[in-house]
Amino acid sequence: MDLRTWLPILIYLVLGAGVAVALFSLSLIGRKRPNATKALPFESGILTTQPARQRFSIDFYLTAMLFIVFDIELAFLYPLAVVLRDVGVTAVIELVVFTTILVGALTYVWRKGALEWR
């Protein structure tokens, strides 16, 4: 593995950091005149009654779980896709079996109602 191919990425990361820091320092130019009202969370002029970080819908958590499952399956599909033409029929059968399990899982969560947004 030649690390030289990764060198441009380091260059781009440094450039990106440079751009980000330059823009960040621009934000220091503006005049600072803080006051108590200005520092309030913006809620259309209504005074905030409760802290912002509260519990919210369980559906977000469910979506995150589903994403992890399907994204890992996706990560397994990529190497198989690269060698698919070389390996031929065996790879196709493996891929069909694998995808059937994936579709089975999707059908299960679908029937269980995990894809419904309440």
Place this chain on the structure above:
Amino acid sequence: MPQEALLTMIIQAIIVVVVVLSSFAYLTLLERQLIGRFQARRGPNRAGPFGLMQPLADLGKLTFKEDFVPEGANATIFRLSPLICVIAAVATLSVIPFGGVHEIGGHTITLYGADLSVGVLFVFAMSSLGFYGLILGGWASGNKYSLLGAARSAAQLVSYEVAMGLSIVGVVMISQSLSLVDIANDQAAHIWYIVYQPIGFIIFMIAAFAETNRTPFDLGEAESELIAGYNLEYGSVKFAMFFLAEYTNMIIVSALAATLFLGGPDGPFLPGFIWLGIKIAVLLFVFIWVRATVPRLRYDRLMKFGWKVLLPVATANLLLTAVIVGLGFAN
């Protein structure tokens, strides 16, 4: 490693970053002009001829605005998250093939930054890093709207990322490589992949709209209910940094669509990077056109569409491609 090679790498990187960042500036102007025309009014036209100085005027205005950290915000994360977004967006540019290898005056110039064997996965990894900036920014603001906007964006991004990933698998099967340079070269040698993967292209574009938080999928920043979403508490240049990251991601995703499906820099007569520029410009116009045409979806419908329509269709497309390619019907 020879010094000259390193120097050309650095120069290439600087040129790409400067060109893309200035296209970001003029993309905002183009969007405002076009939206104006779509709504039968004129866009910004006061700063310079045709409003061409408008991006500079915007930057000047934002620079001199007050920048403050709201009460209840986590100050460090609040300040850092726009930086994460910008760095991730710029780093993604490194694997986009803007053209091939050229010989200019005895010097070898490569128009792409890095030819990674895992280019496609690198783009995914970097765009996921960009989401961190967005989610942390919304969370650190200490504002209910920001937090809700960030949570919505996160859920939407991960839902559509699966469909987007599946739509690319078909392309990878044909190209037999994850390197974006190989994918572009293979299309130049044979035929553009949109011919083999029309459904994949449509799924990719729909998911791209969701991934870049664009209308009709801009639920994370729905003005009518969340005011502005995750960047609500941001002002001054920090707001502009989120904006820069979002629009740069739009350019990147257009470049990716052009590379994966539309032949990348392939085209007759003109040099490759001009062809890629034309393809990116057309796709960006589609982004703006859709924004001016389609209303925003309801959130539950957005999630339903992602999981119950896009994901099954993408899986079916994947199976079909696997059978056709793997059994040797397409050579």
